[in-house]
Amino acid sequence: MNKFSFILKSGTINFSLAVLVLLFCTTTWASPLSSRQQTQQQITGTISDAAGPLPAVTVTVKGKTSGTLTDQNGYFSITAAVGDTLVFSFMGYKTVEITVNNQNTIKVQLQEDATALKEVVVNAGYYSVKDKERTGSIARITAKDIETQPVTNVLATMQGRMAGVDVIQNTGMPGGGFDIRIRGLNSLRAVGNAPLFIVDGVPFASDAIGNTQTSTNLPTATSPLNTLTPSDIESIEVLKDADATAIYGSRGANGVVLITTKRGKTGKTQFAVSSSTAFGQVISTMDLLNTEQYITMREQAFANDNIATYPATAYDINGTWDRNRYTDWQKELTGRTAQITSMQASVSGGSAQTHFLISGTTFQQGTVFPGNFVYKKGGVHAQLDHESIDKRFKVSFSGSYDIQDNDQPSRDLTRVGRNLAPNAPALYNENGELNWENSTWENPLAALRAKALAKTNNVIANTLFTYVLPYGFTAKGSFGFTDLRHEESRSNPSTVFDPIYAATAQNSSIFVNTTNRQSWIVEPQIQWMGKASQAKIEVLIGATYQHTATNRMLQQGSNFTSNSLLYNMASAALVRVLSDDDILYRYQAFFGRLNLAWDSTYFINITGRRDGSSRFGSGKQFATFGAIGAAWIFTEASFFKDHFSFLSFGKVRGSYGITGNDQIGDYQYLDTYQSSTALYDGGVGLAPIRLFNPNFSWETNKKLEAALELGFFNDRIFATASWYQNRSSNQLVGIPLPSTTGFTSIQSNLDATIENRGIELSLRAVPFQNKDFGWTTNFNISFSKNKLLQFPGLETSTYRNQYVIGKSINIQKLYQVTGVNPQTGVYEFKDFNGDGMLTFADDAQVTKDLNPEYFGGLQNQIRYKRLQLDFLFQFVKQQNWNAASYYSTPGAFSNQPTSVLGSWQQAGDVVSTQLYTSGTNSAAANAYGRYAYSNAAITDASYIRLKNISLTYNVPTGSKGLECRLNVQAQNLLTFTNYKDGDPEFRSFNYLPPLRIISLGADIKF
């Protein structure tokens, strides 16, 4: 301790010098290890398991630095002295130690170890920890889980496989995003619930890079996460509790997703090639009215409205259109099969000191829309590790470059496919041109001529230097860099218009959005590890300097000379820059960790971080976060060893701590005017951009967790149960304001507390495991409850009609339908306060929770000889909006789901669907408006989905060192649900549902 206090006093030399020192002034400490001179002998042998020779088994001499790996035939050769102990270890197998006598050859058969899971070393970000010894809550999937799935998005690979991690696909459109929520909603801000993504140590900003003007075919603006390539990933760890996330301080409130890419291994250079062809189709369609039902509905509607002569604009029934024509518009517009091809190749290998891996991928996906639309993706990934001979100096580099090129229609035809009258005219006329039916409709195919193009280039690179210092110290320096360039455009060529308008290129326009984001991060760290009797101590201190600069520019070009020049801004007579923003985000932190282990039985882990962020005003920039976690492996106690021998592993762990959230956007504390885009009288205007409040600060999230981990029968059954309670307070929100204030919200802290409480269970079992047959099963289920704990002044706040204390923050207040009035035929609702009037504030008193009640997955892996079958059932118990909330009043000029059949027709009818109206019955229109916000509009949308199934055959090649696998994979193969209105997995209705993908592929390794 004296040394420490001495060091603390002298702090003068600046940081950059320190880094230089860390990196270059290293060699003097290399103290040669003196080894005893003994008789060395060459020992050779083969290592195998029940199935045959085992390559890449690590063979080391205990207590010495020498070591080797077995080759493809399980053969090894090593020099050791008599009396030395050889250690044979391999992930997933029990380690075997053999003392060298005078033998020259050794044959070892390793036993598979079901307990492997706890030997796994888990990446916790700034440090790694043995799964067995960890004090925090960390979920994990690895390349093995990822490679069975024919998906392109990293978040898709996590769906159903991780307890507490809720992933929802927003759209089936290629390039569309996913939503991820780790342990529920912590923030009242819809956009404040994203976790922190870290790729190989580099934070990867997940905020949208698209613009709503150019991402019109997606429910949310383009996410940068699409650029990451799943096949490059070795593992994904999700940090959930305070113990694991507090070291990420202000950014850890919503959990942390750590993505680690693949690395090379010591051994022979290995080439691997895999390719696949797949077919994708829309997973589900809605049951809509056919022509006969539709025409009957329309006739009834006009009859109800006492309109005898159909209006001139009612083309569907006034004889303008063929009243008998029928088209299944869903099939016609979104029913094609998208062809998907993908290919990956990699070379990896390395010596004892240097490992490398280089890989490349390409991917191409067609479309389900009529037309030629292609999503292309490709990338290269390189990784290099080097270690000095004395193992003191280590450098590790990983870099990836990914490209996306997306060519899609600017409009998702799902909505029009669901709304178009079933007797709408043919798409093409007899000349093969688009049919406009005398201008009585907007041909949906014309919209496909307006394209949404997107190109993304993304570089992520990180270098980590490690130097082992004397006295148990290790210095590390991590340098990361990202460079993302994204350009997307939405064109609106004159060809989308009905030719009768005689539109020319002068009417063509295009929006172009470019987003460039560069960031660097520097993280110097020092670790110290010490041992005293049975205590093991690890200390880590470090600092973070992060700088992210984003430039976004949105331009509109119009009035072109030719449609062929649409992508050339110089050819537009009118160019407007709609926005041009430079956003600088800077972040600085100091962090530390203290870990104490006693006798490999008791563990205490203390982490903390002091954070500063440029997103807050002066004086509010810094805050401190921290956590403590503890674990006790009680099966280490002799009492358990003696009396509960079936219990092979038992651990209790718990943690408590505070993390923060700074996802509030940049510069929100400034009182400013911004250049508006609109020209007026020869100049660009200036517009006030927000209501001014400089006094907001950090949102805090207190997390509490307790967990029990049990392994039975030599860990063949391994169960984890965790309970958590997260409370976030000092909510940082855009408080909604009435528009009389000029704005719709103001940035401010709110004294509201939200609690997420839940239980997560996961179970892993290995019922059978032998040479020919193996069966592994994984099950996880997460129950979570979200609750608004307190909100002083809720009743007088602008949130009064949105939230209820004691209920979830994802509730919807709803009217209660009491039925259809038999006399008027119009929906009626319960008048809760009995004032004879229906107002949302007083009478929308029913609440429904849109958060899932529980969700999870059941994954199985069955291996029989050379065949391996993997499948995953994903299940979600939830409620969601149904078609009633998205369709117009039944009877109007729009198709409807078949659920509207059986409507009220005459006085005395007792039915559940109100009368049809062509649109003139305002009582019916108002009632339907309320119906869309009634308890009838949110229904059960639970589902069980055969999310993924994969069958792999390991082809006997007859040649050593050559592996060949053939596989059939399917994604979203079967769905079981009571939800009637399309696919139940969505956040926004009327977007393309996820695709069912069936893929055939082959992997070759040599």
Add this chain to the structure above:
Amino acid sequence: MKNKLIIKQRLLTIFSSILFLLVGSCDSFVEVAQPNSQLTSEAVFKDYTTATAAMKDVYAKMRDSGLLTGKSSGLTHLLGQYTDELISYQTSETSAFPFYNNSLVSTHIFVRDNWNSAYSQIYAANAVIKGVNASTVLTAQQKNQLIGEALFVRALLHSYLVGVYNACPYVTSTHYEQNLSLHRLPINEVYALCIADLEQAVSLLPVAYVGTLRSRPNKRVAQALLARLYLYTSQWAAASNAASAVLNETSLYVWEPDFNKVFLKGSTSTLWQFAAAGTVGNTQEGLLFVFNAGPPSTASLTTALFAAFEQGDLRKTNWTRTITGNATWHHSYKYKQGMGSSATTEHSVVLRLAEQYLIRAEARAQQGELTTAKEDLNFIRNNAGLPNTDALTQQDILEAILRERRVELFTEMGHRFFDLKRTGKLNAVLSIVKPGWNNTDSSWPVPESELLINPNLAPQNEGY
């Protein structure tokens, strides 16, 4: 031993450097400069050009969104559909179709957006008043100009709000703490506040226009709106005087005899128009109404309106156009430049001379000055190629003025609706021709989202 000492020293260097990071103050790292696309509010009002840019942006917003825009979401279109001027060819519930059917719901996006954008534009006007008042740099003349314009805009927007939504809050400050719980003021109080603001604007604004092409209001423009609001509130003498003040400004305002030139950007009968968004492209109204083959995609004139023109009315021949295909359609042709137009020849006109004649005619008739009332009415009629009115009694003259207003001011920011409403004829006229018309349709609903967020806006208008 010596080696060990060196090691110790080097260790010290590293540790102390890293510890320096932990103890050293680095606050400046996270202090970032203001982004280069923004100016602080204070700086905006330190300079007349930037302060003017803040005011101009309010006009640009009014031109492009909300009540006064010529887009399909503005009053020109929506009130045309709501009354007997237009037929809707849109059929979606999120379009103007429910306006056409008079089956509005309080959640309709146009109901909400028109309310919201009006108050957002009013905020911007109030921010100009606040910023200019606080400025120590602007001259008194500059201050008068900008405050006068901002007061005018505030009154204008509130007058349309009260016209469609009935009782509504009148916002005069930028303090959100006050503005978040405002009550709706009775209709007559809103008009009184509009008039007070306009009277002040009249006293502040000069007669000479600033800017180009009458794109910013002057004293006479404020008086023209004042004349309208005096008329709406039955202050006949004041209405007549205010209209006279405008009409007598003959150095600026000259009647344009060619109906094809009334809506051109250089028209001398224009009082105030929105400047164009650029040098190419024309008005939103033109894009909305003009079509060259039927059926149109959005709107056509009703046959009733087409039939309301008397034989020989030049406005019928110049301001409407008939398209024949497998049926016949008429469209508003005040603005000639539709899709495919390039060089800017037309600007969106907000206030023009003809209305002032009709205001004065009506105000005079109401005061019993029938002869001079008929003079004003006949001025309009004769210029349209029509003979003098044959109306004799006060009642007949007032009826004749109302008919004249219908054919003069059609599809211009909802005149038809406001005229029928203020004269109490709304139900009688519209219930005959509009199947969905109810007597409670004399106002739109207050947006549901606003009622929920500010309960002081309750109760909802009757019928919703």
